[in-house]
Amino acid sequence: MIRAMILVLTLIAAVPAAAVQPDEILSDPALEARARELSARVRCLVCQNQSIDDSNADLARDLRKLVRERLVAGAGDQQVLDYLTDRYGPFVLLEPPRMRSTWLLWYGPFALLGLGAAGIAVAAMVRARRREAPEPLSAEEQSRLEALLSDEAAEADGTREAPR
Template sequence: MTYLSRLIVVLFVLFTPLSAFAVNPDEVLADPTLEARARALSAELRCMVCQNQSIDDSNAELAKDLRLLVRERIRNGDSDQAVLDYIVSRYGEFVLLKPRFSVKTVLLWGAPVLLVLAGGVSLLLFARKRTGKPTGSKLTADEQATLSKLLQK
């Protein structure tokens, strides 16, 4: 390996973000199936401190408390939906990274479609307005004479 390629490898390793999960070993459930459910649910819940991270990725104390709460509810036999409903009842819909479709969130889910449709209609109207309109200026008498000579050849 050349010096440059070694340097590139070292820089790549140093600057590549390593995946650091916030789940501590003392939080992990003994049953792998229950732990997988807990991790899946934790990935769906927003950290109320960080706000753009799931509680699975956050190191905040509140996120840790929520992870422990999720695991406790799973250990007590709650279904995934029951766990989510319980957390939402305590912290509100904002705790969900992917909000549920309801009357309150219809605008949130429908806004992208409405924006695309509005953009399409705007483009259509703009294109229709421009159709048939001449562009540029009229030819001068000299330009018209030169064009006539060229077309006669």
């Protein structure tokens, strides 16, 4: 029982706390839910690895207010994101758009994974070829080899003259 309680408390403590201040919260719960969902998709330009919903930076607070102002003014979710992207560039989005300039970001890891898999496959084939035992020599090949080796041995000993 105590272990279960410790586990639950640990999981609760691991959930990131939102940095939204009470004075920022909208009175309309539906608009507030949309604002929180949008804030979770927008990058804090100071922290860079946090959403503005999780960041305590002053700029993040300003961006949260801006999102809420745009929603209260009647802007749709995509309009708010487009406004922020126009103003701060695509970097402001935690999930960058799929466009030509971000293809490497989106598809580069898959390309590297494919290259790595191909490299591993080639290395495995090379190892397998090295491990294969060569076919044994036929009787004729064996006798030719022995003759060549004996000729080389005789030349090395000086008992036979090298051909000219």
